[in-house]
């Protein structure tokens with residue numbers, strides 16, 4: 001584990017020296033005029049772009065645990081708005097996936113793990129008294145389709161979202177890359 005950073009830095013020197021970056025050269029504006037919100041799952045790292053026929057430069061890509069908009073004024077929603085207003089994204093795709101780590105995730109085991117790693121009960125309680133509902137914050141989702149619909153709804157109806165931007169909702173199979181359509185943004 002201690003060598004991870006060194007491995008990255010060593011590779012990086014060669015990558016740049018060999019001009020391997022040249023085949024990735026593009027601009028900050030998405031060729032396909034879209035912004036995608038998806039999950040940070042490792043299985044989607046290469047699979048999702050391949051399954052959607054996306055190359056470097058084709059889309060703005062936002063990732064978090066679950067592909068969730070957990071707060072209408074959090075950094076995910078801000079990123080979507082920046083993509084739409086400043087970076088020429090004209091459509092939004094929310095792509096969750098089956099077998100997601102956030103599916104059925106309960107807060108309690110996460111909090112237990114935190115305590116095992118040295119976070120004190122006092123800290124948890126201080127946050128709770130400060131008005132942070134840590135259990136709600138850590139809670140995942142129970143149904144992936146409903147979760148996608150909910151995120152689409154938050155984005156679509158956000159007070160700062162311009163009208164006429166299609167917001168689509170999909171679920172991807174993390175093994176085959178097959179997409180299931182949950183919300184067709186052109187129909188809403």
Ligand SMILES: [Zn+2]
Pocket residue numbers: 039040041065066067097099100101102
């Ligand atoms: Zn996931």
